[in-house]
Amino acid sequence: MTDKRTPLHEEHVALGANMTGFGGWQMPLRYTSDLAEHRAVREAAGLFDLSHMGDIGVQGPDAAAFLDHALVGAISQVKHLRARYSMICADDGCVLDDLIVYRTGDSEYFVVANAANTDLVLAELERRADGFDVGVKPVPTALLAVQGPRAEEILRATDGFEEDPEASGGVTLENLKYYACAPMRFRDEAVVVGRTGYTGEDGFEIWVSPERAVELWRALLSAGEPFGLVPAGLSARDSLRLEAGMPLYGHELDTTTTPFEAGMGRVVRLDKENADGAPLPFVGRDALAARKGAQPARVLVGLRGEGRRPARAGYDVVRRGVDGTAGVKVGSVTSGVPSPTLGYPVAMAYVTPEVSAEGTELAVDVRGRTEPFVVVPLPFYRRTK
Amino acid sequence: MADYPATLKYTKEHEWVDGESPATVGITPYAAEALGDIVFVELPEVGATIEHGTVVGEIESTKSVSELYAPVSGTVTEVNQAVIDDPELVGSAPFDAGWLFKVDVSSTGELLTAEEYAAHAGV
Numbered sequence: 265m266t267d268k269r270t271p272l273h274e275e276h277v278a279l280g281a282n283m284t285g286f287g288g289w290q291m292p293l294r295y296t297s298d299l300a301e302h303r304a305v306r307e308a309a310g311l312f313d314l315s316h317m318g319d320i321g322v323q324g325p326d327a328a329a330f331l332d333h334a335l336v337g338a339i340s341q342v343k344h345l346r347a348r349y350s351m352i353c354a355d356d357g358c359v360l361d362d363l364i365v366y367r368t369g370d371s372e373y374f375v376v377a378n379a380a381n382t383d384l385v386l387a388e389l390e391r392r393a394d395g396f397d398v399g400v401k402p403v404p405t406a407l408l409a410v411q412g413p414r415a416e417e418i419l420r421a422t423d424g425f426e427e428d429p430e431a432s433g434g435v436t437l438e439n440l441k442y443y444a445c446a447p448m449r450f451r452d453e454a455v456v457v458g459r460t461g462y463t464g465e466d467g468f469e470i471w472v473s474p475e476r477a478v479e480l481w482r483a484l485l486s487a488g489e490p491f492g493l494v495p496a497g498l499s500a501r502d503s504l505r506l507e508a509g510m511p512l513y514g515h516e517l518d519t520t521t522t523p524f525e526a527g528m529g530r531v532v533r534l535d536k537e538n539a540d541g542a543p544l545p546f547v548g549r550d551a552l553a554a555r556k557g558a559q560p561a562r563v564l565v566g567l568r569g570e571g572r573r574p575a576r577a578g579y580d581v582v583r584r585g586v587d588g589t590a591g592v593k594v595g596s597v598t599s600g601v602p603s604p605t606l607g608y609p610v611a612m613a614y615v616t617p618e619v620s621a622e623g624t625e626l627a628v629d630v631r632g633r634t635e636p637f638v639v640v641p642l643p644f645y646r647r648t649k
Numbered sequence: 650m651a652d653y654p655a656t657l658k659y660t661k662e663h664e665w666v667d668g669e670s671p672a673t674v675g676i677t678p679y680a681a682e683a684l685g686d687i688v689f690v691e692l693p694e695v696g697a698t699i700e701h702g703t704v705v706g707e708i709e710s711t712k713s714v715s716e717l718y719a720p721v722s723g724t725v726t727e728v729n730q731a732v733i734d735d736p737e738l739v740g741s742a743p744f745d746a747g748w749l750f751k752v753d754v755s756s757t758g759e760l761l762t763a764e765e766y767a768a769h770a771g772v
Contacts, residue, residue, distance in 0.1 A: 293685075293712075294685060297685070297686050298685050298686045298710075298711040298712060299686040299711060499685065499711065499712050502712075503711060572688075572689055573689055573709065574688070574689070574709065576714070601711060601712075602688045602689070602709075602711060604711070631707070631714070
């Protein structure tokens with residue numbers, strides 16, 4: 265099957281991007297240098313094409329009740345123009361996808377799924393909609409993200425980009441809260457701007473029609489250049505999210521993992537209730553209720569490398585032998601990079617609970633060689649506000 | 650093509666070697682660019698006997714790891730400490746300051762001319 269292309273494909277190619285297949289799409293891996301793009305986001309701003317993400321509209325009188333049933337979070341409690349990180353789980357409590365739900369009206373939401381999982385999430389939502397007065401449909405849209413400390417200034421300076429206080433109830437870029445969204449305008453078109461992201465920095469995600477995506481992309485690049493904005497690819501996105509301790513589906517999360525093991529138990533709301541006060545039987549509830557409070561067989565931890573060699577996904581985590589040799593296997597690395605911001609290797613790994621305490625000295629088998637790593641709290645990096 | 654000096658020989662695994670003795674070995678700009686930002690280089694030890702076509706080290710970038718193959722057989726006489734200390738040199742100057750090691754050559758494997766390599770790599 266040929267990879268799909270976003271509306272910005274030709275822009276990426278024209279900028280000399282190194283393109284790669286990702287989640288069924290052709291996406292820019294990097295334009296110039298992973299490190300330069302990563303650093304630009306930490307120090308100024310980066311522009312990302314996220315049009316591969318799956319946008320699913322949920323509308324109808326039962327939309328809130330339906331999402332409470334279909335997802336693990338208390339979505340009906342999300343206020344108008346706010347967003348929430350949630351998960352869709354299977355009956356066994358394992359994660360089918362992690363997603364962000366934006367409430368854009370009283371009975372109107374949109375759900376952003378991972379690119380590779382979009383079809384599955386859509387099919388599951390449609391299946392779970394049975395019995396609810398709700399419509400579930402994919403929304404053809406382009407998604408651009410401006411991430412970094414200069415993001416707000418850049419949006420403000422973008423030609424044709426305007427706040428729309430009338431439509432947003434007075435919400436502007438300045439007072440748009442973290443995990444909130446608001447309608448704004450780009451030239452003659454309504455766009456939705458969310459103060460969300462996946463880099464650990466302040467930043468915005470902008471939904472625009474596919475037809476206007478190139479125009480907005482160019483306007484942002486042009487306005488952002490004096491502020492240090494650069495286009496940034498998937499490689500920088502991965503190292504940024506890993507420093508920020510954010511899970512990636514297919515690495516930290518998959519169909520063998522519950523939210524509890526991933527350290528995401530807080531997104532599971534077992535206290536959701538029906539209108540009559542009875543526990544709400546959302547999909548996966550029984551399995552998750554049975555697991556809550558129990559010690560999972562494995563725990564997601566942060567690892568800091570003491571040497572120079574990064575651990576990579578799939579490498580064994582072992583006990584550190586006294587003579588420098590590898591001890592017994594205690595876990596597996598899910599993601600690892602040399603941290604551009606911190607200057608040492610960082611990794612996330614699932615390990616057995618007895619070696620998960622902060623400060624535990626472990627090692628990673630880096631292609632036959634034992635490299636020392638120590639358990640540290642997540643995230644590795646937190647921006648100063 | 651202009652980026653690939655005709656004075657050097659190349660391997661299908663994207664190493665280059667010059668015709669001197671001891672011979673200097675590095676990786677091509679094509680390989681360096683494909684790897685991305687290089688963060689770690691492991692080289693054979695001085696005095697090691699290496700055989701062409703076998704793995705003698707590793708080059709690690711922010712995103713991936715590649716094995717380094719010996720383009721020639723012989724004894725390693727020198728390694729470039731500068732690239733061990735500053736691996737980004739491999740990417741920024743693959744034919745110059747980013748060279749990797751030197752070998753007292755006993756024999757060579759199949760080596761490509763610049764023209765053949767360019768055709769092979771599609772550069």
